[in-house]
Amino acid sequence: MCGIVGYVGHRDCADVLMNGLSKLEYRGYDSAGIAVFENGEITVAKTKGRLADLENKMKEIGKPHGHAGIGHTRWATHGEPSDVNSHPHSGERVTIVHNGIIENYKKLKEFLIGQGRVFKSATDTEVVAQMLDYYYDGNPVEAIVKTMHELEGSFALGIVFQDFTDTIFAIRKESPLIVGVGENESFIASDVPAILKYTRNYYLLEPNEIAVLSPYCTKIYDLHYKKIDKELKTADWDMESAEKGGYEHYMLKEIHEQPTAIKTTITPRIVNGLPSLEECGITLDEMKNFNQIFVVACGTAMHAGIVGKYVIEKLAKVPVIVDIASEFRYRDPIVTKDDLVIIISQSGETADSLAAMRLAKSLGAKTLAIVNVKGSSIAREADMLIYTHAGPEIAVASTKAYMVQIAVMYLFAFKLAYAKGMIDKEECKRLTELLQQTPNLIETILEDKTYEQYVAASLVTADSLLYIGRGLDYALSMEGSLKLKEISYIHSESYAAGELKHGTISLISEGTPVIAVATQSKLIEKTVSNIKEVKARGAKVTMVCRESFGDDSDIADYCIKVPDIDDILMPMLAVVPLQLVAYYASVLRGNDVDKPRNLAKSVTVE
Numbered sequence: 001m002c003g004i005v006g007y008v009g010h011r012d013c014a015d016v017l018m019n020g021l022s023k024l025e026y027r028g029y030d031s032a033g034i035a036v037f038e039n040g041e042i043t044v045a046k047t048k049g050r051l052a053d054l055e056n057k058m059k060e061i062g063k064p065h066g067h068a069g070i071g072h073t074r075w076a077t078h079g080e081p082s083d084v085n086s087h088p089h090s091g092e093r094v095t096i097v098h099n100g101i102i103e104n105y106k107k108l109k110e111f112l113i114g115q116g117r118v119f120k121s122a123t124d125t126e127v128v129a130q131m132l133d134y135y136y137d138g139n140p141v142e143a144i145v146k147t148m149h150e151l152e153g154s155f156a157l158g159i160v161f162q163d164f165t166d167t168i169f170a171i172r173k174e175s176p177l178i179v180g181v182g183e184n185e186s187f188i189a190s191d192v193p194a195i196l197k198y199t200r201n202y203y204l205l206e207p208n209e210i211a212v213l214s215p216y217c218t219k220i221y222d223l224h225y226k227k228i229d230k231e232l233k234t235a236d237w238d239m240e241s242a243e244k245g246g247y248e249h250y251m252l253k254e255i256h257e258q259p260t261a262i263k264t265t266i267t268p269r270i271v272n273g274l275p276s277l278e279e280c281g282i283t284l285d286e287m288k289n290f291n292q293i294f295v296v297a298c299g300t301a302m303h304a305g306i307v308g309k310y311v312i313e314k315l316a317k318v319p320v321i322v323d324i325a326s327e328f329r330y331r332d333p334i335v336t337k338d339d340l341v342i343i344i345s346q347s348g349e350t351a352d353s354l355a356a357m358r359l360a361k362s363l364g365a366k367t368l369a370i371v372n373v374k375g376s377s378i379a380r381e382a383d384m385l386i387y388t389h390a391g392p393e394i395a396v397a398s399t400k401a402y403m404v405q406i407a408v409m410y411l412f413a414f415k416l417a418y419a420k421g422m423i424d425k426e427e428c429k430r431l432t433e434l435l436q437q438t439p440n441l442i443e444t445i446l447e448d449k450t451y452e453q454y455v456a457a458s459l460v461t462a463d464s465l466l467y468i469g470r471g472l473d474y475a476l477s478m479e480g481s482l483k484l485k486e487i488s489y490i491h492s493e494s495y496a497a498g499e500l501k502h503g504t505i506s507l508i509s510e511g512t513p514v515i516a517v518a519t520q521s522k523l524i525e526k527t528v529s530n531i532k533e534v535k536a537r538g539a540k541v542t543m544v545c546r547e548s549f550g551d552d553s554d555i556a557d558y559c560i561k562v563p564d565i566d567d568i569l570m571p572m573l574a575v576v577p578l579q580l581v582a583y584y585a586s587v588l589r590g591n592d593v594d595k596p597r598n599l600a601k602s603v604t605v606e
């Protein structure tokens, strides 16, 4: 969590840092700050709140001018969001920004206090600043190496030393960090979009690598001060795709990007009408012989895994266990070398998912990562890898990443079912062809969004609501519910429709909104019975169903119809109105849609 940037070069440093931070605010926005060398002195400007608050503050106190510095946008872990806990943090001659958590900070703090050092903040980060200062004896790299040996936890650090006014230093362990290389200028950043305005060339810093950046040269060392030659990468994301492109919010833009994202993700993986996943390094023999499959992920990515479970079990008849990563890693899961563990993650940096993957590997299982961010930690460490090609997802609430995650789960399920002889070639081709039709069908859903706005308006004053469904509709209702609650702040729960009468139906009273996902034709009668049960108790029901459903007038209060496709693929279409209802509910409540409170896009702490 948190976003860090650094710059050294010919431009006005504060401007570059602020621009970079604006692309990283999705990582946290509890506070913001920059430190810039101004007339040879490190000048810090920082404040609780967002970048806009920092802009305002700098209008009052003056913006520091200079050509080298570091910046930070925070998602608070140690110490409440406040001015004093905002980054950068300083020792006497060192100032740093930090993304991650120092697990042994208490012990280190006690030691440093014993050395007579005085702390201002409640953060773990200040301990690192003081520790660097403690070890600093005129040689910055030596101080960094000595400090590294003391630190436990995950971190990426941007560092400036008072004596080196045209140099910035960086190091990472676990938390992501890239080093951007421009013409007579260098950058550090937690993520690529932060540097795209200036350069597309960057190095991926590996754990325990130290970067030393000056305007004319970038050097990377290991902990033994040995220079490392690294491959310079070129970002294939352009600025345009990282910006809002005329939409009011990133979330709406990203909802609209879903048809393209699906095409970009599946097209290269379909050969002669059949799914082809050879690129990920999984052989047909291996595929056939897995005993069981685990899908491990967090939040929305985990919901994509639940859709995958239904589809894989139905078509390929292989048992699938879906786990929340933070549970998986501590519940002593019974995983063996005959199992496949699939990790799904947009960012590829989610701490719990990464740890779960490492655990699965240590138990001998094969791991397959389905990841959006190239070169991310999960992508690099998995045995096998399938990239989703959603492009940068900026809105905290995931939409297009979820869409392509399920698209990949479909390809995988079709391939596995065919490899195991559970479906024949013709059926595999038919399903693959249907999957290819989904982008156009989603375009038609997106042509007219007025009904979703209308439904959103009907529930904005609700305190709480329920999402219900059966089978794949239940899997989808979980995602609908999460989307709504995270951005509208209306409490909602998803429930298996058939389970309501075992307790939860007592929550229904006059006017309680219920969103019933009812797209599965084999279960439709049962779901309609459940809708009638809640309606009889006063619920105001919105039903999401197929266009072919027919007359809905005596069943639901509102009905959102989506185009028809095979039952198994309905989640690809039905999720879109659920995303839109959540989006409009958030807009109508005046919330910050792209940056909902208390959340961050990339959760790199457990």
Ligand code: F6R
Pocket (backbone or CB within 6 Å): 298, 299, 300, 301, 302, 344, 345, 346, 347, 348, 349, 350, 353, 396, 397, 398, 399, 483, 486, 601, 602, 603
């Ligand atoms: C919700 C959302 C989160 C993420 C979760 C995992 O809209 O985006 O629930 O899905 O934090 O993140 P990744 O996919 O980056 O591992």
